[in-house]
Amino acid sequence: MAREYAHAYIIEGRSGEERDAYIKNFAKDIICPNTDLSGNACGNCPACIRVSSGTHEDLFFMNQSGKETYKTSDAAAMIERLGMRPYGEHNVGIIDNAERLSEIVQNKLLKTLEEPYPGTVIILATDNKESLLPTVKSRCVELRMHEQTIDTVNSDSIDLLMKEWFGNTYFFKIREVIRKNFKSNEEAFKFLDVLERDLHETLIGGEGLNKNAGNIIQMIDQIEETRINIKRGMNPEYALNSLFLNRNNINKR
Structure with a gap:
């Protein structure tokens, strides 16, 4: 059963394996053609397997060419990629460590965040949503991870x-x-x-x-x-x- 998705999300949570897994599971839910009645991915089909391995043709990450930050050329390349027709129903573009986006790069992404190409879902993952411009946050649905790891630290x-x-x-x-x-x-x-x-x-x-x-x-x-x-x-x-x-x-x- 298809589930409606917003065109852009901010996922806030500490970087690491847990956040990576959360993002991939979210991408599976969006891309999987065999979701259940609640819209959850089956986890076993070829699409889910390719999302897990990071090789699905409709899933891509924004490349960071700068040493510590993303550059405008990185944003331009992602915007161009988002304009391609997906093989399935959705393109899923992920910007990991979105706190590394400068104000200039964030402003370059605004139009795409507000009016993305049909079938596009953009995910910005960050450990600090306050590093993002209010204009970026206003165009996204904000989600915060509640890590279940308190038993491992203090x-x-x-x-x-x-x-x-x-x-x-x-x-x-x-x-x-x-x-x-x-x-x-x-x-x-x-x-x-x-x-x-x-x-x-x-x-x-x-x-x-x-x-x-x-x-x-x-x-x-x-x-x-x-x-x-x-x-x-x-x-x-x-x-x-x-x-x-x-x-x-x-x-x-």
Whole structure:
């Protein structure tokens, strides 16, 4: 069963094998001719196999010819490739590490992002969507990966901080947990991912219908703001401390 797709997506998540697999699975769903009733790829047909191996003729990546960034010639080559008729129903063009797109290159892509060729789906993968221009983001559907890897990095400290978040612990104790255990952006992002997921589940599970729903929504907004602040360069320890202080202020209302 064919599923409708937007013409452009931003997928935000830490670079690595997990994001690569997520993007390929997404591309399979788009390209596979044998999707199920939910629009999920079969995973076994020749098209799915070629997407997995990176050899499908309708799947292509934007080449990065610059040492650290994409060049305008890279964008021009991709725009030209997107204009070719797909062998199947869709062309899928992927810009990996889209944070390496300069403003000039992003502006060159705007018209294609807004009015792509028929059957085209463009995917921009990045670990920081805030590096993209507002005009680019406004033309894309934004997706954020929620990596399921907290058990591999500092899981004990994340569990401890989760208990502090949902408890009524004095702030000086929370600050000490953060100081000792959350020194990197990666650890802070993992905690924020888990915390946001749990709050969403609280709302979806029905608890959000009670008088605390407004507070929960404000907490989710504060989490997103904290994530953005860290990506913009704020010290993760300071950002998490501010988040807990804001949570305490919300709970007092």
